[in-house]
Amino acid sequence: MFNPYIKDFPALKQTVNSKRLIYLDNAATTQKPQTVIDALTAYYSQDNANPHRGAYALSVRATELYEAARETVREFIGAGSTREIVFTKSATESLNLLAYSYGMSTIQEGDEIVVSIAEHHSNLVPWQQVAAAKKAKLVYLYLDENGMIPKREIETKISQNAKIVSVTHASNVLGGMSPMESIVKKAHEVGAVVIADLTQSVAHRKLDVVKLDLDFAVFSGHKMYAPMGVGVLYGKEKYLEQMTPFLYGGDMIEAVFEQSATFAPLPQKFEAGTQNVEAAVGLSAAIQYIQTIGFDEIQRIEKPLIQYALQRLSENSYLTLVGNPDPEDRTGVISFNVKEVHPHDVASILDADGICVRSGHHCAHPLMSYLGLTATARISLCFYNTEEDIDRLAESLKHVRRWLGLGFE
Numbered sequence: 165m166f167n168p169y170i171k172d173f174p175a176l177k178q179t180v181n182s183k184r185l186i187y188l189d190n191a192a193t194t195q196k197p198q199t200v201i202d203a204l205t206a207y208y209s210q211d212n213a214n215p216h217r218g219a220y221a222l223s224v225r226a227t228e229l230y231e232a233a234r235e236t237v238r239e240f241i242g243a244g245s246t247r248e249i250v251f252t253k254s255a256t257e258s259l260n261l262l263a264y265s266y267g268m269s270t271i272q273e274g275d276e277i278v279v280s281i282a283e284h285h286s287n288l289v290p291w292q293q294v295a296a297a298k299k300a301k302l303v304y305l306y307l308d309e310n311g312m313i314p315k316r317e318i319e320t321k322i323s324q325n326a327k328i329v330s331v332t333h334a335s336n337v338l339g340g341m342s343p344m345e346s347i348v349k350k351a352h353e354v355g356a357v358v359i360a361d362l363t364q365s366v367a368h369r370k371l372d373v374v375k376l377d378l379d380f381a382v383f384s385g386h387k388m389y390a391p392m393g394v395g396v397l398y399g400k401e402k403y404l405e406q407m408t409p410f411l412y413g414g415d416m417i418e419a420v421f422e423q424s425a426t427f428a429p430l431p432q433k434f435e436a437g438t439q440n441v442e443a444a445v446g447l448s449a450a451i452q453y454i455q456t457i458g459f460d461e462i463q464r465i466e467k468p469l470i471q472y473a474l475q476r477l478s479e480n481s482y483l484t485l486v487g488n489p490d491p492e493d494r495t496g497v498i499s500f501n502v503k504e505v506h507p508h509d510v511a512s513i514l515d516a517d518g519i520c521v522r523s524g525h526h527c528a529h530p531l532m533s534y535l536g537l538t539a540t541a542r543i544s545l546c547f548y549n550t551e552e553d554i555d556r557l558a559e560s561l562k563h564v565r566r567w568l569g570l571g572f573e
């Protein structure tokens with residue numbers, strides 16, 4: 165079926181191993197549309213200067229572009245004010261900022277930090293550090309047999325001791341979406357703040373941080389068609405105000421004396437040093453591109469594609485799907501294993517056919533242990549993928565076992 169968006173992505177027009185490239189690793193990073201590439205070129209061709217510092221026209225332009233990008237992000241996620249939008253280098257940095265600036269100052273001995281067993285290491289290891297330093301406890305929300313967080317886990321694990329609940333909105337391994345409304349409701353009932361890791365959902369669903377009543381949210385630009393090197397931290401102003409800076413240095417101060425300093429207002433307080441203006445400009449262009457397509461259209465393409473992929477993969481009797489087989493309430497992240505074949509071999513054999521899939525533990529060791537696995541192969545779909553991509557994948561997967569001299573269909 166004709167997909168009108170492929171033409172927007174130059175990287176998708178190439179061949180690999182003499183085959184048309186099939187890119188199915190969008191959860192790792194997405195390809196970039198020409199509009200984003202053009203925005204980067206324009207920035208460096210015309211507007212590059214250090215922002216917030218110079219009195220000259222170019223620096224003013226760089227500042228304006230950077231701050232306009234902040235406004236684009238604010239509007240995109242429904243935040244009330246640009247003071248609540250902090251640019252970081254990635255979701256990982258946003259989560260570290262929260263762990264150090266919020267976690268280390270609010271968590272006390274005996275408190276609980278609640279995460280799900282499906283967290284990416286970047287929403288887990290920083291909280292382990294906080295818990296260890298403060299003698300607090302990490303409490304896990306475990307998953308049901310379909311890889312989803314059941315209501316009873318939310319009701320029983322988020323207790324009066326919980327101070328922070330930091331949960332992924334969509335799993336980067338299983339594709340399941342977390343019941344964020346129920347998590348927020350319960351967390352707020354017990355007085356805990358909620359941090360939502362939107363990294364795997366923000367490019368696929370219209371999200372509104374105010375409607376969801378999130379206290380903090382994080383995501384990376386590069387998984388939503390923007391360049392690498394820019395991430396976002398959203399935080400309610402009342403929390404960001406009370407937090408100490410994470411990184412110190414230029415651009416985040418108000419005044420500096422020999423022995424002390426005062427800090428800039430939000431959000432600059434959290435943006436020490438020269439910021440990645442280029443990537444913020446690219447993120448703004450990526451958001452505008454997404455908005456031109458619209459989330460209704462994105463869902464119109466992605467939903468049946470996920471269904472088709474689940475169906476085609478389940479036709480292979482040597483293949484086990486890991487995660488929710490129901491196409492509802494999940495993203496296009498689909499993990500699987502081929503009987504008696506290591507996922508790295510699956511990925512290498514698919515690569516010979518020009519198909520990019522991810523293999524490994526997906527930065528989710530505790531989840532892998534919980535599932536009794538060491539690794540999976542993983543595809544992750546987005547709106548520029550097609551049924552033809554899935555057919556090529558399904559066809560290629562048929563040959564994986566034959567290549568290795570194992571029994572095949």
Ligand SMILES: Cc1ncc(COP(=O)(O)O)c(C=O)c1O
Binds near residue numbers: 191255284286332335
């Ligand atoms: C759910 C989730 N959270 C956080 C991250 C970390 O993103 P980054 O490496 O861009 O910081 C990832 C990356 O795969 C992810 O999938």
